[in-house]
Amino acid sequence: MQHFEYKPRGVCPARISFDMEGEIVHNVSFLGGCDGNLQAISRVVEGMSVSQIEGYFKGISCGGKGTSCSDQLAAAVRAACESQKA
Template sequence: MKITFNPSGVCCRQINFEVDENNIILDAEFIGGCAGNLLGLKHLIIGQNALEVADKLNGIQCGSKSTSCPDQLSKAIRESL
């Protein structure tokens, strides 16, 4: 299943990711935001259980913001699964 999510409150403008029937993340793409950090995040989450990833990333803040790109990915996963 391919999912597109439009995050709010972060630099990233769009998060695209794909999960299989076992909720394993097959691919991820972040449009906008901190390229190096988000590329690193992509490589860390591919092959992982999406719900476990959502649990680990939930509530992470970026600077003084109440959310972050990882937190928004967590929200995207929870909303889509």
């Protein structure tokens, strides 16, 4: 299992941390942001694949920002997945 840290853009959390085993995501946590909502997202995505997370969360916008915490999570896990292939 490999650990990743991602600095999201355009949202409240300062960092998204997670582990990946192949394309399966575990132990997601956010530093900052709406604690209750982000705890819920973290629990929901536990054990999901990168593709599943993208399917549910990619493209969601919050407050007209063009992105959201969940959209940034989708970007983070995709970037991590691609970095493992390199």
